[in-house]
Amino acid sequence: xxxxxxxxxxxxxxxxxxxxxxxxxxxxxxxxxxxxxxxxxxxxxxxxxxxxxxxxxxxxxxxxxxxxxxxxxxxxxxxxxxxxxxxxxxxxxxxxxxxxxxxxxxxxxxxxxxxxxxxxxxxxxxxxxxxxxxxxxxxxxxxxxxxxxxxxxxxxxxxxxxxxxxxxxxxxxxxxxxxxxxxxxxxxxxxxxxxxxxxxxxxxxxxxxxxxxxxxxxxxxxxxxxxxxxxxxxxxxxxxxxxxxxxxxxxxxxxxxxxxxxxxxxxxxxxxxxxxxxxxxxxxxxxxxxxxxxxxxxxxxxxxxxxxxxxxxxxxxxxxxxxxxxxxxxxxxxxxxxxxxxxxxxxxxxxxxxxxxxxxxxxxxxxxxxxxxxxxxxxxxxxxxxxxxxxxxxxxxxxxxxxxxxxxxxxxxxxxxxxxxxxxxxxxxxxxxxx
Numbered sequence: 022x023x024x025x026x027x028x029x030x031x032x033x034x035x036x037x038x039x040x041x042x043x044x045x046x047x048x049x050x051x052x053x054x055x056x057x058x059x060x061x062x063x064x065x066x067x068x069x070x071x072x073x074x075x076x077x078x079x080x081x082x083x084x085x086x087x088x089x090x091x092x093x094x095x096x097x098x099x100x101x102x103x104x105x106x107x108x109x110x111x112x113x114x115x116x117x118x119x120x121x122x123x124x125x126x127x128x129x130x131x132x133x134x135x136x137x138x139x140x141x142x143x144x145x146x147x148x149x150x151x152x153x154x155x156x157x158x159x160x161x162x163x164x165x166x167x168x169x170x171x172x173x174x175x176x177x178x179x180x181x182x183x184x185x186x187x188x189x190x191x192x193x194x195x196x197x198x199x200x201x202x203x204x205x206x207x208x209x210x211x212x213x214x215x216x217x218x219x220x221x222x223x224x225x226x227x228x229x230x231x232x233x234x235x236x237x238x239x240x241x242x243x244x245x246x247x248x249x250x251x252x253x254x255x256x257x258x259x260x261x262x263x264x265x266x267x268x269x270x271x272x273x274x275x276x277x278x279x280x281x282x283x284x285x286x287x288x289x290x291x292x293x294x295x296x297x298x299x300x301x302x303x304x305x306x307x308x309x310x311x312x313x314x315x316x317x318x319x320x321x322x323x324x325x326x327x328x329x330x331x332x333x334x335x336x337x338x339x340x341x342x343x344x345x346x347x348x349x350x351x352x353x354x355x356x357x358x359x360x361x362x363x364x365x366x367x368x369x370x371x372x373x374x375x376x377x378x379x380x381x382x383x384x385x386x387x388x389x390x391x392x393x394x395x396x397x398x399x400x401x402x403x404x405x406x407x408x409x410x411x412x413x414x415x416x417x418x419x420x421x422x423x424x425x426x427x428x429x430x431x432x433x434x435x436x437x438x439x440x441x442x443x444x445x446x447x448x449x450x451x452x453x454x455x456x
Contacts, residue, residue: 046070048092048120051109053099059177059221060105060145062097062124066090069136083124083132083143084112090120105130105145131178165400165412166212167391169205170232172242172345173198173215177222182247184367190245191220193370197358198243200380208388209426210400229348238396239319240353241383242345245370246334247362254363255334256327256379258320259355261313261347262340315352315394323356323386330378331359331369356383410453414445427453 047067054061066087074085097109107125114121124143132145173195175181181190195217202213214235216228223231232240246257320338327333334357346353358379359366369375395401403410412423420443424431431443437454445451 045118046087046090048087048090048094048122051094051097051122053097053106053109055104059130062106062109062143062145064094064122064141066092066139066141068139069141072134072141074134078129080107081126081129083126085122085124085134085141085143086114087120087122087141088116089118092120164212164236164415165398165403165410166210167239167396167399167401168235168237169211169213169387170235170237170240170351171198171202171205171213171215172228172232172240173217174242174244174345175222176217176220179222182245182361184361184370185251185364186367188361188367188371190247190361193245193361193376194243194358195220197376197380197383200376201241201243201383204380204384205387208384209428210404211387211391225344226347228345229351229353232351232353233348237351238391238399239315239387240346240348240351241387242343242353242355243383244355244357245359245361246357247360249362251363253334254360254366255332256324256359257333257335257339257357258323258327259339259341259343259346259357260316260320261353262342264342309349312348312350312352315390316346316354318394319352319386319390320354322389323354323383326382326386326389327356327358327379330382331375334360410455412451412453414447414449414451416447418445418447419443420445423451423453429454 048064049067050065052063052065054063070087070090072085072087074083076083093111096111097106099106099108105126105128107127108123110123110125112121112123126145130145132143134141134143136142173191175191176195177191179191181194183189198215202215205211205213214232214237216231217223228242229240246253317338324333324336324338328336338354343355346355359370361367361370391401392405395405400410400412402408410427412427414423420431420434420440424434433454434440434451435443438451
């Protein structure tokens with residue numbers, strides 16, 4: 022009898038183990054999301070499992086194996102060429118009881134894998150933002166606004182410098198950039214564009230390209246300095262040094278495909294003179310020299326205003342080899358708003374009122390320079406030289422918005438342009454009456 026009980030118990034344990042072995046985790050769905058951190062792929066499972074993964078190339082693939090898992094999901098195919106993830110699909114696993122998913126990407130990119138409850142997620146870091154390209158020879162008419170490109174340094178997987186209490190430079194400078202943008206956009210005749218609007222990474226060399234595509238008249242890169250000891254403090258303004266400027270000039274000369282992208286009409290002239298290398302070099306040299314001179318004048322205005330709200334680390338413009346300042350056709354400066362490695366300045370940078378004052382000073386530096394030297398064809402140039410003011414209608418414009426911007430009435434604009442209705446078209450030029 023005792024032997025029978027042992028046999029029954031052993032049989033029961035055996036069948037329980039078999040049932041447990043047969044029980045599988047279920048994968049029910051896969052989703053692709055675009056977040057401020059980058060591209061994210063999520064897999065919904067009935068329970069967490071101990072996953073494994075490896076990567077392959079040609080094409081780039083991330084392969085994830087889920088043991089003792091079954092399920093299915095619809096294949097995800099991304100056809101937009103500027104997106105990192107190209108396809109999410111299944112594949113044949115090594116073991117019949119396992120489940121294998123494959124994420125195909127258009128380029129090699131950093132990623133992290135983790136679990137949130139029963140959701141397995143893969144976070145790819147920071148695909149570069151999509152920037153529309155100008156076609157060869159395309160030189161759109163410049164807007165009447167003076168356009169300021171504000172570049173918040175670092176972002177995403179690159180936190181920048183870290184303060185003694187853990188403050189990330191990337192968060193501080195983005196906050197300041199947004200505050201400067203608010204002030205610029207509230208100033209008639211000025212318009213701000215941000216190279217990044219959230220916490221994601223952009224290569225330094227790509228930031229001038231974004232400014233060029235936005236037809237910027239000035240690029241300001243905003244950073245917070247750091248040192249190995251806590252003593253250094255104060256703001257500074259940096260320009261591109263001559264050696265790096267000459268190196269970039271040589272690159273532009275060799276890359277004839279980029280000549281058409283230069284702003285201010287230089288692109289078209291270069292296209293017409295590509296056979297004359299000496300003339301091309303002279304034209305590019307003149308363009309670069311003009312931008313550098315403007316950068317120096319702007320930096321002096323900026324230091325004068327920063328000196329009113331914070332200590333200066335350097336009272337004159339400094340020079341360095343910085344990729345973000347390499348646009349030959351756009352005046353470019355880098356503003357260090359203080360040393361985040363200094364405990365007192367880290368505390369100040371975390372103080373909203375101090376960031377407001379820094380934003381005020383940067384805005385005033387911009388206004389002071391462009392009031393004195395407005396680009397030709399802008400509203401401020403027309404006002405300075407008492408020229409008739411014209412507005413080119415762009416997407417989203419309406420007569421009421423245009424009237425509000427120039428502080429005149431809708432009827433005054435209609436009468437001045439002999440308009441019979443409120444309908445206007447993109448590209449149309451309207452003469453603005455004196456207010």
